Amino acid sequence: MNRAELKWRARVQLGSKIFGSSWLFAVLAVVILGVVNYVIGLIPYLGRVVSLLVTGPLAYGMASMFLKQARDRKPMQMGDLFNGFQQDFSGIFLLGLLMNLFVFLWSLLFLIPGVIAQLSYSMAYYIKADHPEYDWKQCLAESKRMMTGYKGDLFVMQLSFIGWYFVGALCLGVGVFWVAAYQNAATAQFYQQLKAQSVQY
Numbered sequence: 001m002n003r004a005e006l007k008w009r010a011r012v013q014l015g016s017k018i019f020g021s022s023w024l025f026a027v028l029a030v031v032i033l034g035v036v037n038y039v040i041g042l043i044p045y046l047g048r049v050v051s052l053l054v055t056g057p058l059a060y061g062m063a064s065m066f067l068k069q070a071r072d073r074k075p076m077q078m079g080d081l082f083n084g085f086q087q088d089f090s091g092i093f094l095l096g097l098l099m100n101l102f103v104f105l106w107s108l109l110f111l112i113p114g115v116i117a118q119l120s121y122s123m124a125y126y127i128k129a130d131h132p133e134y135d136w137k138q139c140l141a142e143s144k145r146m147m148t149g150y151k152g153d154l155f156v157m158q159l160s161f162i163g164w165y166f167v168g169a170l171c172l173g174v175g176v177f178w179v180a181a182y183q184n185a186a187t188a189q190f191y192q193q194l195k196a197q198s199v200q201y
Helices: 001-012 021-042 046-072 079-084 089-109 111-120 124-130 135-144 152-161 160-172 175-197
Strands: none
Touching: 001 152, 001 160, 021 079, 021 124, 021 175, 046 124, 046 135, 046 160, 046 175, 079 089, 079 111, 089 111, 089 124, 089 135, 111 135, 111 152, 124 135, 124 175, 160 175
16 A cells, blocks of 8 residues: 555545644544543543443544544544444444454464554454444454455554654644544545455455
8 A cells, every 4th residue: 555645645634734623623532532541540440440341432433533534524523432332332342342352362472463463453443333233253354354465554654653753742742642643544544445445345
C-alpha cells in the first residue's frame, strides 16, 4: 500500500487544517477516550473490572467514528463514541476482551508473536462496524484474513508516526492528541483500502 497516499487521505478526511473543526472534533474524541480511561485507572480494584467492561466498546466507538468520517468527511458526533454500549454491547465486549486476551497470550511467547497478533486482529472493530451481525469469532477471523500479506504495511505506517509524536510531545504534550487523531484517521483509511482490495470481503 502507498503509505504517503493513505496519510494524505487521512489529512483530507480531517479537513487538512489542524485547527479546523473536523480535526478538532477528532482531537476531542481522542481526549474524551483518554480521560475516561485515565479516570477508570484511578479507581482501585474496581477500576480493573470497569476497564474490562468499557475498553472494547470504547475502542469500537472510536474505530467506527473514524471510519464513518472517512466515508462522509463530516465532523464527528461525540455521542457516537459510546455506540459500543448501545449496539450489541455483549458482542463488542467479548470481541475486545478475547482479542486482548489472544494478543496477551501470544505476547507471553515473545514480543514479536504478540505484535503479529495485534496486527492480525487490528481490523476487527472496523469489520464489526461494517457487519454488526458478525460475532467475535467472525470479526477476528476476517481481520486475520484481510491482514494476510499486509501486516508489514500497517506496522511501517504506524511506526511513521513516532516522529510526529515526538514533535507533539514538545508542544506542551498536548500535540500528541492531534497526532493520535491523525493516526486513527490513517488507520481507518488503511481499512478502507484493504477492504477495496479484498476480493472475498
